[in-house]
Amino acid sequence: MKKSTCARCGACLAACPVYSMTKHERFGPRGKNMLLDTALSAGTGAEKPSAAVTETLKACLQCGACSAACPAGVDVRGAIRRAREHNGHDCTVPSWVWEVLAARGLTPFLARIISGFPGGSGIIWRLTGLSGQEGFTMPDLAQTPALSSDRACTSGVPLAGKSAGLKISVFVGCVQNYLYPEVVEGMFKWFGGRISIPRGQICCGMPAFSSGDREKALKFALRNISVFREQAPDYILTGCATCASMIRNWAGLVADVPEAHSTAVELGEKVREFSRLAWELAVIPSPEDLADVERVTFHAPCHQRFELGGAEVTEDLLQKMLPGKFTDMTRECCGQGGLFSLGHPELSGRILQKRFRNCRRTGATVLLTTCSGCLLQLRAGAGSMEDGPQILHIAELVNK
Ligand code: SF4
Ligand code: SF4
Incomplete structure (x- = not known):
């Protein structure tokens, strides 16, 4: 996985149902995307995110509202799903x-x-x-x-x-x-x-x-x-x-x-x-x-x-x-x-x-x-x- 081109603008936050309920950056698409980018920068890759990252990624409906709202074309939903794949599925x-x-x-x-x-x-x-x-x-x-x-x-x-x-x-x-x-x-x-x-x-x-x-x-x-x-x-x-x-x-x-x-x-x-x-x-x-x-x-x-x-x-x-x-x-x-x-x-x-x-x-x-x-x-x-x-x-x- 590559690092995203996220500009941290926050346009995806208002669209996210999970963020709208929790008002917690970690549970919003920008926060989730940052966690994935940070894991990639640290060299651990999204293949092996920490337990905290895994828990955060589970808090996603896969609704796609964030990807549709992003002006930079970042597919946060897809990145979360791929991270779930790499990290062992959550079923x-x-x-x-x-x-x-x-x-x-x-x-x-x-x-x-x-x-x-x-x-x-x-x-x-x-x-x-x-x-x-x-x-x-x-x-x-x-x-x-x-x-x-x-x-x-x-x-x-x-x-x-x-x-x-x-x-x-x-x-x-x-x-x-x-x-x-x-x-x-x-x-x-x-x-x-x-x-x-x-x-x-x-x-x-x-x-x-x-x-x-x-x-x-x-x-x-x-x-x-x-x-x-x-x-x-x-x-x-x-x-x-x-x-x-x-x-x-x-x-x-x-x-x-x-x-x-x-x-x-x-x-x-x-x-x-x-x-x-x-x-x-x-x-x-x-x-x-x-x-x-x-x-x-x-x-x-x-x-x-x-x-x-x-x-x-x-x-x-x-x-x-x-x-x-x-x-x-x-x-x-x-x-x-x-x-x-x-x-x-x-x-x-x-x-x-x-x-x-x-x-x-x-x-x-x-x-x-x-x-x-x-x-x-x-x-x-x-x-x-x-x-x-x-x-x-x-x-x-x-x-x-
Ligand atoms: S796909 Fe996940 S992160 Fe994106 S808006 Fe829906 S619940 Fe939020
Ligand atoms: S994912 Fe897109 S909409 Fe969300 S903060 Fe990054 S650039 Fe902005």
């Missing part, structure tokens, strides 16, 4: 969970096991070590994960207009597969019956990638690339902005694997976050179809804001579908940040509460998003409030 998730997420054939088996646990017991979350923040309502695992269900493949109407004849393959992602298959169902209703879910797909690899486990992320990418190569889709549709970002990252991950690289580049160009593809192909429900929907606002996921782009497209879509019912809200992080919410539950919860305060100011009773991690975080938080908003993925509007 709160037990290794057997990764094996489940990576196993093609385990989904129906897992569903049967899950069905043996009483709903709401929380036992699965405790077993996996993912029990979440104090007082948060963690969801039950779906009895029928999206990847083992036929129901999502049978609803809807054939694609028409701009999308007629297109081949659209769905990347489901772990959260929508195991926790929220109703989002996948909503996407099928919305886009029609000719989109398909390729079997054999696994986790996109983002949790491993952002926590610094490049080897595992590479393994996941290679598996998925081979699955989607066989499909040769016109588009990959995903209901998760974070999965879409990771699919774009596959090309960089497999840069040294010639037989996978060109396909990964192609898949990265074809992937679309759900609302983006709905807008591009003009597959948009009419306001009359959504007459029962109450006042809504939209939480733009960080991976959409800083990697994919298109938060304003989603807002335009909602404005068109829900005239007079949609109010935009400030664009900020929800505090989920992949494994950040597990390692820093108190800080994550404070960032989330700020989000709910801003939501309340819009007067909306429904808070929409288009990312699985945000959905998990927002639902967990809202579920523990007496007057929390209803949290929905945009695709679920057509399920109402």
Whole structure:
């Protein structure tokens, strides 16, 4: 790693959700970047940062706000992730969970096991070590994960207009597969019956990638690339902005694997976050179809804001579908940040509460998003409030 060109201007501080809560230089992007630069100057390199540096680097959501705000083009988020890679990855998730997420054939088996646990017991979350923040309502695992269900493949109407004849393959992602298959169902209703879910797909690899486990992320990418190569889709549709970002990252991950690289580049160009593809192909429900929907606002996921782009497209879509019912809200992080919410539950919860305060100011009773991690975080938080908003993925509007 090279020393950065940071000018210490501080423009990144205001953008950083962790700094905005802690007001501590060490936890801001400038401080983290200085720590990395100092380690490099001292000759120890970011390969072996001290324990204090490691702890500081963990306090990062990998949201990307700092990199987007930096006038000198310093990619602080990338530097932090690379330092995590060099320093040994920081992963709160037990290794057997990764094996489940990576196993093609385990989904129906897992569903049967899950069905043996009483709903709401929380036992699965405790077993996996993912029990979440104090007082948060963690969801039950779906009895029928999206990847083992036929129901999502049978609803809807054939694609028409701009999308007629297109081949659209769905990347489901772990959260929508195991926790929220109703989002996948909503996407099928919305886009029609000719989109398909390729079997054999696994986790996109983002949790491993952002926590610094490049080897595992590479393994996941290679598996998925081979699955989607066989499909040769016109588009990959995903209901998760974070999965879409990771699919774009596959090309960089497999840069040294010639037989996978060109396909990964192609898949990265074809992937679309759900609302983006709905807008591009003009597959948009009419306001009359959504007459029962109450006042809504939209939480733009960080991976959409800083990697994919298109938060304003989603807002335009909602404005068109829900005239007079949609109010935009400030664009900020929800505090989920992949494994950040597990390692820093108190800080994550404070960032989330700020989000709910801003939501309340819009007067909306429904808070929409288009990312699985945000959905998990927002639902967990809202579920523990007496007057929390209803949290929905945009695709679920057509399920109402
Ligand atoms: S990636 Fe986000 S949380 Fe991490 S330092 Fe940058 S702005 Fe802060
Ligand atoms: S990382 Fe960029 S924005 Fe932050 S202090 Fe350095 S030059 Fe300024």
